[in-house]
Amino acid sequence: MARILLKNLTKRFGNVIAVNDLSLEIKDKEFLVLLGPSGCGKTTVLRCIAGLETPDEGEIYVGDTLVNGLPPKERDVAMVFQSYALYPHMTAYENIAFPLKIKGLAKSEINQRVKKVAELLKITHLLNRKPKQLSGGEAQRVALGRALIREPKAFLMDEPLSNLDAKLRVYMRAELKRLQKDLGITTIYVTHDQVEAMTMSDRVALINQGILQQVGPPEELYQHPHNLFTAGFIGSPPMNFIDCSLSREAGKIYLDAGTFKLPLENYRAEALKERNIGEEFVLGIRPEDIKLEKKEKKDSIQGQVFALEPLGAEVIVDIKIGETIFKVRENIFFKAKVRENIWLSFNKNKIYIFDKKSGAAL
Amino acid sequence: MKSKQTKKKVKIHGVWETNKAYLFLIPGLFVFFALNLYPIIFSIYLGFTDAYFGNITGKYQFIGLKNFEKLLISGDTRFYYILGRTFLFLATSVPLKVLFGLVLAVIFNQQMIKGRGVFRSLLVLPWALPAVLSILTWRGLFYYDFGAINGLLQAIGIPRINWLNDVTNAFITYNIVEVWLAYPFMMTVILAALQSVPLELHDSAKVDGASTWQRLRYITLPLIWRPLLFAIVLTSGASFQAFMVPYLLNSGGPANQNELVMVWGYKQAFQNPGIYGSMGLAAAFFVLISLIILAFSYAGLKLGKITVE
Amino acid sequence: MKIRINKKLLTVFLTFIAAVIVAILIFPIYVIIISSFSPRTSVFQPFEFIPRETTLKVYSDVLFSPTSHFVPRLVNSIIVSLLSLAITLILVIPSAYAFSRFKFAGRNSLLYGYFAFNQFAGGMGLAALIALYAILNYFNLLNSLVILALIYASGGVPFNTWLLKTYFDTIPKDFDEAALVDGASYLDVMFRVLLPIAKPGIATVAVFAFMGSWSEFIIAQTILLSDENYTLPLELYQLLASPATNWNRFAATSILYAIPIVVVYMLAQRYLQAGLAMGGVKR
Numbered sequence: 004m005a006r007i008l009l010k011n012l013t014k015r016f017g018n019v020i021a022v023n024d025l026s027l028e029i030k031d032k033e034f035l036v037l038l039g040p041s042g043c044g045k046t047t048v049l050r051c052i053a054g055l056e057t058p059d060e061g062e063i064y065v066g067d068t069l070v071n072g073l074p075p076k077e078r079d080v081a082m083v084f085q086s087y088a089l090y091p092h093m094t095a096y097e098n099i100a101f102p103l104k105i106k107g108l109a110k111s112e113i114n115q116r117v118k119k120v121a122e123l124l125k126i127t128h129l130l131n132r133k134p135k136q137l138s139g140g141e142a143q144r145v146a147l148g149r150a151l152i153r154e155p156k157a158f159l160m161d162e163p164l165s166n167l168d169a170k171l172r173v174y175m176r177a178e179l180k181r182l183q184k185d186l187g188i189t190t191i192y193v194t195h196d197q198v199e200a201m202t203m204s205d206r207v208a209l210i211n212q213g214i215l216q217q218v219g220p221p222e223e224l225y226q227h228p229h230n231l232f233t234a235g236f237i238g239s240p241p242m243n244f245i246d247c248s249l250s251r252e253a254g255k256i257y258l259d260a261g262t263f264k265l266p267l268e269n270y271r272a273e274a275l276k277e278r279n280i281g282e283e284f285v286l287g288i289r290p291e292d293i294k295l296e297k298k299e300k301k302d303s304i305q306g307q308v309f310a311l312e313p314l315g316a317e318v319i320v321d322i323k324i325g326e327t328i329f330k331v332r333e334n335i336f337f338k339a340k341v342r343e344n345i346w347l348s349f350n351k352n353k354i355y356i357f358d359k360k361s362g363a364a365l
Numbered sequence: 366m367k368s369k370q371t372k373k374k375v376k377i378h379g380v381w382e383t384n385k386a387y388l389f390l391i392p393g394l395f396v397f398f399a400l401n402l403y404p405i406i407f408s409i410y411l412g413f414t415d416a417y418f419g420n421i422t423g424k425y426q427f428i429g430l431k432n433f434e435k436l437l438i439s440g441d442t443r444f445y446y447i448l449g450r451t452f453l454f455l456a457t458s459v460p461l462k463v464l465f466g467l468v469l470a471v472i473f474n475q476q477m478i479k480g481r482g483v484f485r486s487l488l489v490l491p492w493a494l495p496a497v498l499s500i501l502t503w504r505g506l507f508y509y510d511f512g513a514i515n516g517l518l519q520a521i522g523i524p525r526i527n528w529l530n531d532v533t534n535a536f537i538t539y540n541i542v543e544v545w546l547a548y549p550f551m552m553t554v555i556l557a558a559l560q561s562v563p564l565e566l567h568d569s570a571k572v573d574g575a576s577t578w579q580r581l582r583y584i585t586l587p588l589i590w591r592p593l594l595f596a597i598v599l600t601s602g603a604s605f606q607a608f609m610v611p612y613l614l615n616s617g618g619p620a621n622q623n624e625l626v627m628v629w630g631y632k633q634a635f636q637n638p639g640i641y642g643s644m645g646l647a648a649a650f651f652v653l654i655s656l657i658i659l660a661f662s663y664a665g666l667k668l669g670k671i672t673v674e
Numbered sequence: 675m676k677i678r679i680n681k682k683l684l685t686v687f688l689t690f691i692a693a694v695i696v697a698i699l700i701f702p703i704y705v706i707i708i709s710s711f712s713p714r715t716s717v718f719q720p721f722e723f724i725p726r727e728t729t730l731k732v733y734s735d736v737l738f739s740p741t742s743h744f745v746p747r748l749v750n751s752i753i754v755s756l757l758s759l760a761i762t763l764i765l766v767i768p769s770a771y772a773f774s775r776f777k778f779a780g781r782n783s784l785l786y787g788y789f790a791f792n793q794f795a796g797g798m799g800l801a802a803l804i805a806l807y808a809i810l811n812y813f814n815l816l817n818s819l820v821i822l823a824l825i826y827a828s829g830g831v832p833f834n835t836w837l838l839k840t841y842f843d844t845i846p847k848d849f850d851e852a853a854l855v856d857g858a859s860y861l862d863v864m865f866r867v868l869l870p871i872a873k874p875g876i877a878t879v880a881v882f883a884f885m886g887s888w889s890e891f892i893i894a895q896t897i898l899l900s901d902e903n904y905t906l907p908l909e910l911y912q913l914l915a916s917p918a919t920n921w922n923r924f925a926a927t928s929i930l931y932a933i934p935i936v937v938v939y940m941l942a943q944r945y946l947q948a949g950l951a952m953g954g955v956k957r
Contacts (some may be wrong), residue, residue: 054570057681076574088569092587101583102573149573159572385860386776389768390784393831398766400806405798421808469695477685478692488694490703490738495889495935497907498928501914502702511921514707516718545699555893594915609801609891613911627800634804635896644804651801658798663935 005066005156005189006031007052012061013045021047021060023213029157029191036184036204037193040248045193049159050144052191053082065156074153081150082159085166087142088331089149090135096121099148107298119150123182138172156188164199176202197237201225225259231357234287240319242287243329246359249275249282258286258356262325263304268351275356287355290332295320295339295349303346322347370602412649415642425645432642432649441631450627451605454536458543458604463597465544466551473552474559492549500613503542504529507614519646529615539623542610547600556598558589595668602661626654709925717921732926743901743909744927750819751906752934753889754894757823762830762883763876769831770838771864775850785839788832799829803896810897817899825897826887834879841875842868881942887937906931 007029014022021044026279029035030033050056052063054075072079081102089098095245096117097104103113121127124144134142138236143163148341150158164179180203183190200207201221209216209224209232217229221237222327234242256272257264266284267275270300273286306324318337322329322345329347339345412432416425436444469488473481493498506513506657507528516543517524528534562585570580608627611617617632624632709717711728736744772778772784806825810816845868853867854860869876891907898904904912910931913924 053568055571075571076576082569082572082574084565084569086563086565088563088565090566090584101570101575103578105574105579105583153573214515287396371891377764384778386772386781389772389776389864393765393769393835394784396761396828397831400866401802401831404805404809405803407809408798408801411805411808416808422812450862472688472692472695475688475927477681477688479685479689480694484692484696490700495885495934496890496911497891497908499702499908501924502706502928504914505921505924506702506705508921511716511718513701513709513718513721516721520721545702548699552869572855588939613891631800631803631892644808648801648804651804652800655798655801 006033006064007157007189007191008062008064009048009052010055010064011060012048012051012058012063014051014056015057020052020213022051025061025210025213026217027208027215027218029189031189032187033203034180034190034192034203036200036207037191037210037275038197038200038207038236039195039210041195043210045195046161046211047213048210049161049191049193051081051155053159054078059291069150079153079156080159081153081155081157083146083150083161083163085162087134087146087163087166089137089142089145092276094131094133094202095126095137095145095148096285098134098145099130099152101149102153116152117148117195120152123151124148139167142174143167143175156192158183160190160192162194163192164194165194179203180204197239201237209236211236228355231285231287231360234355234357238289240269240290240330240332242289242355243327244294245286245324245327245329247284247286249278249280249284251280258284260325260327260362262327265304265349265354266302267354283359285359287357287359288329288349288353290319292350292353293329293331294350295322295331295333295337296346296348297339299346300348303348305344305346308343308345310341311339372623373416385496392613403459408648409652412652414590414645414648416644416648417642417643418638418644421644422477425619428642428645433653434654435646436650441493442650444650447624447626447629450623451607454607455601455604457536458547458607459597459601461540461544461548462551462604463593465548466555466596469548469552469558470555474556488552489549491546492535495544496609497613499546500542500609503538503545504614532619535615535619535623539607539610542614543604543607543608546610547603551596551600554592555589558592559585562588595665598661598665598668602658602665605661606658626650630654694945705918706928709922710929712922712925715920717925722822723841729738732922733930734925736926736930742953743904743912744906744930746902747781747904747906748930750903754819754823754826754905755884758826758887759883761824761827762879763946765827765831766772766834766838766871767876768864769835770842771834771868773839775840775847775860775863785836788836791832792836800892803893807896812901815898819903821869822894822897822905823887825893826890827883830883830886834882836873837882838875838879841872841878845871877942880937884938888935 009025009027010300012022012025013020023044025044025048037048039045051066052072053068058071063080065080089095090101093101099117099120100113103116117130118127121130124147126141126144126148129137129141129145132355134145137145143166146163162173167175176199192199192203204221206219207221207224208218213231217224217233219227224233224237228237228286231244235244244259245260247258247265250257250259250264256267256275258267299305304324306322307328308320309328310321312319312321313335316335318333318335320331320333320337320339322331324347331347407456409506411425413427413429414425415428415431418631465622472478473484505511505666506514509515509525509527509530512528514528518525526534530539566584566588567580570584577581606627607625610630611625611628612631617628621629621632630647630650633650634644637643708725708728710732711730712725713729713731717725736742768837773781807816810821815821849867849871850863853863857867860936889907891911894905895908898908906927908923910927913920913927
């Protein structure tokens with residue numbers, strides 16, 4: 004069993020709380036992505052698991068072993084660094100062989116295992132080169148090889164793809180995912196890129212300012228965000244938000260955004276039944292859940308075309324409603340002129356409501 | 366100088382070709398040549414003469430290789446003893462300096478120590494103070510009757526030691542003072558080299574399972590041996606030429622038994638006013654010594670090139 | 675929890691060890707300082723870490739007593755060091771300017787020659803001293819403070835030229851060109867354009883030149899023959915070499931000798947800061 008369990012993990016640097024009471028279980032053979040903006044603490048979590056940082060509070064389990072206090076070499080985890088951390092004075096072969104050499108394995112066995120790993124990663128022809136003679140992608144695969152060869156309980160990866168060019172990154176995303184599935188090793192992957200998170204992970208753990216926001220499969224974070232931050236972080240272009248307050252008219256509940264009033268139905272209306280008039284909320288709707296009409300329709304909202312961003316297969320239309328800009332996804336055949344009046348229809352089933360103060364979803 | 370005569374002026378990226386440049390260079394060059402370069406050449410010549418205080422104003426004569434014969438073959442001088450003594454000094458002081466610099470660099474590289482900045486500025490003091498001051502101070506510390514060291518020993522019940530007038534003890538004092546003067550350089554070089562190893566390499570090695578010793582052997586040492594070796598060669602060259610320490614501490618004593626090469630040469634030239642041919646002999650001696658120094662410098666230069674790449 | 679306590683203990687322990695090491699290494703300096711305030715010449719009989727009696731009498735003896743050679747030798751040291759500093763600047767500034775701004779036959783060889791001399795010639799110094807003594811003796815120029823200053827300055831030409839040249843190289847040649855187009859001569863450019871901007875570099879050379887002269891012992895001892903021309907390093911040596919070993923007197927003299935060094939360093943720091951602030955140089 005190579006699951007990893009974090010219990011109430013807290014780490015401070017001086018006055019800054021980098022990781023705040025974080026509890027998380029990573030299942031055996033799972034590919035879990037630690038996602039979050041820069042400085043949110045995700046790398047710190049990874050380094051705590053590796054043993055490079057000591058947590059101030061909390062427990063870390065690798066498998067069934069409590070590893071708090073154990074030095075990195077006794078935790079049986081392998082780490083791939085953002086800059087690959089290849090030893091510049093050793094060849095690719097020696098880099099990959101290093102962990103085995105440390106253990107004192109026989110030369111012949113080391114040779115065998117290095118060759119096997121090199122074949123798997125298709126870098127056999129590079130084994131005699133020194134790191135400075137390798138391209139970014141090649142160096143990264145050597146770093147992977149060095150991690151792979153140990154057959155550890157878990158892989159820890161710290162933004163390994165961020166130093167690659169865009170095309171290579173896309174290729175490596177698929178490669179890494181395939182490799183992980185084939186080998187079946189638990190992997191914790193840190194990144195700030197939500198596209199990587201969405202495409203590669205079994206589950207995503209979203210972190211902001213050291214606090215775990217939500218854990219779950221990527222679709223779940225996308226469709227059912229638990230809070231404002233998650234809703235706004237996941238999805239590109241991001242969800243549209245607008246502040247509004249509760250109002251009642253003729254027995255119906257409305258969300259009043261100043262520039263328009265949206266009537267609520269079904270369970271949404273139910274959820275807000277107990278609330279007071281004037282309470283503040285945030286309304287969220289994704290760009291693909293808005294439809295644009297040239298003529299007014301029932302419950303549609305009027306706005307003005309602000310800008311058009313054609314993307315080949317579709318176009319992102321920026322609509323100005325009052326002071327707020329809404330982004331809407333339309334297919335490429337949609338035509339409109341800037342400053343043209345236009346009407347927006349929200350998909351009633353895809354409206355998200357968030358409490359303004361707590362950010363929680365309703 | 367404000368004449369606007371047309372000079373041969375061709376502008377290439379802001380650098381002008383012109384003969385004016387020589388005018389600027391000549392004062393410095395001339396003085397340097399007259400007072401530093403020419404004397405070196407003249408000194409070599411003196412090595413083949415019978416110069417001494419009595420005839421130095423002009424009546425000395427060319428005597429061919431007689432001085433060299435006297436030094437190398439005749440056994441009249443203690444040439445080989447002096448040379449041996451100096452190499453012995455090299456063999457003791459260089460490893461000590463390296464060890465000291467290494468230990469200090471490693472200790473003061475630890476991030477856990479508070480006030481590292483203050484410590485490091487204090488540690489550099491031996492390098493910053495004038496050598497005359499430091500060495501004479503140490504001499505005073507080593508005095509049998511009045512020295513602080515013997516005073517301290519007495520206070521804790523240990524009998525006083527004759528530091529400066531015992532051959533072996535004096536040799537030890539040379540090493541102590543030299544190490545005290547030289548460790549800032551070693552420490553600085555090694556510290557810089559240690560810090561040039563990216564932290565991530567250490568992290569990676571830790572995760573890969575390397576112990577502290579293994580990290581030192583496989584990661585740190587391979588990455589710092591070049592600047593380290595360079596510093597060692599430089600220090601060796603400097604140690605060979607040690608003059609101030611033995612001269613100021615006890616004039617190469619007791620009874621001239623600890624004269625290192627530079628001290629012997631200097632005393633031979635300037636502290637034998639009545640002895641015929643003493644300066645010529647000293648000059649010849651320096652010619653021989655210079656060959657050894659050149660060997661050191663050459664090694665240093667070669668290593669310097671390797672270090673840069 | 676257990677790990678956290680260990681780390682804190684380790685920090686305290688290591689810092690303590692570090693402090694002890696530094697204290698041991700600084701011991702000689704501490705000794706000199708307390709010795710200079712001690713009323714008795716046998717300062718360390720008995721040994722006291724913190725002296726029970728202190729006095730300023732030693733300092734006043736050194737400075738004012740009629741038997742003390744301190745003041746005249748201080749004057750000599752100042753004369754030599756300042757003179758050497760001045761000569762150095764006169765020789766080095768134009769040389770550095772030439773290397774930095776001009777291209778001419780033999781430039782690279784000479785530059786390399788200066789550089790190589792630095793590396794190799796340390797040991798040759800004593801050898802050259804013999805010849806130098808002979809030459810000076812012949813021209814009756816021994817025992818002269820001015821000559822001493824000249825020798826000091828001359829010895830520093832390669833190093834200081836190379837140092838200043840490197841500094842000049844960082845100043846864009848645009849300034850020179852602007853001035854030349856405006857009608858300035860090369861001399862004007864050097865004095866009015868480069869010099870003001872290069873103040874930090876010149877301060878550095880000045881400090882090296884001054885410090886080198888202030889601290890130099892061997893050449894001074896060889897060239898200077900009469901008591902009244904001796905410089906401070908020689909005074910220090912004599913104090914200790916005389917049979918009546920006045921250790922506390924030596925200590926006080928040492929401290930006084932060291933003060934100008936501290937002062938020059940501090941002045942140089944401030945000058946360097948000011949120079950960097952006002953230099954209109956964009957990298």
